[in-house]
Amino acid sequence: MERKRGHRTLSAGELARLLAGLHGQGYGRYREIRGSYAYPAFTLEVEKVQVDPYAPPTRLAVHLPAAQAGLPAELYRTPVRRRAIADHLARRLADALARTAFAVDAGGQEVLDRSACQVTAGGDVVLRLGVDLPGPGRRIDGRQAERLLCRALPEAVATLRWSALDAEEARRFVATVEDADALRRMLPELGLVAFVADGAVLPRRSGVDPRPLTGPHVVRFSSPPSLRVEVELPNAGRVTGMGLPEGVTLIVGGGFHGKSTLLRALEYGVYDHVPGDGRELVVTRYETVKIRAEDGRQVTRTDVSPFVAGLPTGEDTADFSTPNASGSTSQAANIVEALEAGARVLLVDEDTAATNLMIRDARMQELVAKEREPLTPFVDLVQPLYAEHGVSTVLVMGGSGDYFDVADKVVIMDAFQPRDVTADARAIAERHRTGRVSEAKRFPAIRHRVPDPDSLDPVVRGKSKIKARGTDALQYGDAHIDLGAVEQLVDPSQVTGVGLALARLRDRFLDGRRTLAEALDRLEAELASSGIDALRAGYAGDLAAPRRFEVAAALNRLRGLRIAG
Ligand code: ADP
């Protein structure tokens, strides 16, 4: 039975006595430690207690007041600095508690707004972590629990106080994040969609190890003179690199020359990276969405008619649904839905694109009459998309020169080094006319859908069920949402954030009249003003702030989704 403590805060010593008294008792009695405890330097809140040793860890929050944290005021003066120093503190706490029963969600190469650590505008620090309370044989090990909560934890928290931190390292972390953020914000007025700094290291160790590749064979990025841009950053000062302008940019080159590696760096350029990552100053516009084919996905009432029309089945492609999309229709849906959610830049790699949606050459046009071909290839829509909607595209395409006719810039990757071959590509396009006829002149207006909030119910048998399965899937109520092809998700905690954001959309922002884009605007505004606390209510686990594009992606892949109009 739980002891009613109301809002009374006990001392750390009383927690120690409580744990000693529980020693040897049945595991379930750990729930009696739920509550607040005043330590000399901070307040510990035991927010949620696991019911057995195999359940998800017990959740703790540590409130470290500004006076105890001692952070210099300039490190929490702006939201981006707060996000950076908080992230740094979470990583230091994870280090201090490595190989213990504690679990700190400190993140990988990206610096995200996450629940594991938040720093307030006043310099207070809130840390959230899990702990597996010891209970061999389902009996409470009160002595070990006391060592964890009353000794290991305060010792670890003490290492986060400014006087104990490596100040140089902390300042460098904040400066790195602030520069990336500032650079990303500069892109629109520079007329750029992306910037890749000279000296950047783009390749990763492997497909499952996102740390930078090391060794003598690594080629650092070096910008082609014609695309070189110099920027002035708040901390690093003058920096040069390759600026990719708005419009249509084609990345060509032989196989294994580094095209996909460059594109992948651009995909993750929507995030800030930790010092030493190699991509600290590789940034893309925040509203950049990676597009790929994704056969088998659910599509619910999406207007794919710019790309798909006149199906032999007679289906209405302006209001298209399927539980099992083909490669081409899935990619068409991915593009249209990204635009609906507000994308300003699309990234496409031939390796993961549907060929029949990307190209149709002159010979094929001659053999298969347009009336017999439902697909309009992207090559004919990519310029109208920019001209009429202002949406830019960066496209990796080593296999077809048909894009020379529509590209504003052509960059070749040659032994991992970029060169500007725009003029050469133009000359070749002049010399070898393909005889293709364009299949589209316009990119029609995007139809905005109104999701039915009732179809976004996360509740199963009276309990909200939101659970990330790595970065590849989200359990949302009864539904399993496949996110394996949503490639800009980098952290399982973001997936949790996506799930909580869907629930928030349902509860707050979707009302059966509002469009998805309007609801996402409101969600984003709330995240900007209240941070992740907007999503945290009633949820004790780790989460990170999602982008609106990944929230929309999850909604669009929900098999029970209903569209009201
Ligand atoms: P492409 O898409 O042109 O076929 P990838 O981008 O897949 O080529 O790169 C091929 C291989 O080269 C990958 O194993 C990648 O890690 C490696 N690589 C990419 N860029 C560099 C670089 N700058 N330095 C060293 N190795 C690189």
Ligand code: MG
């Ligand atoms: Mg490739």
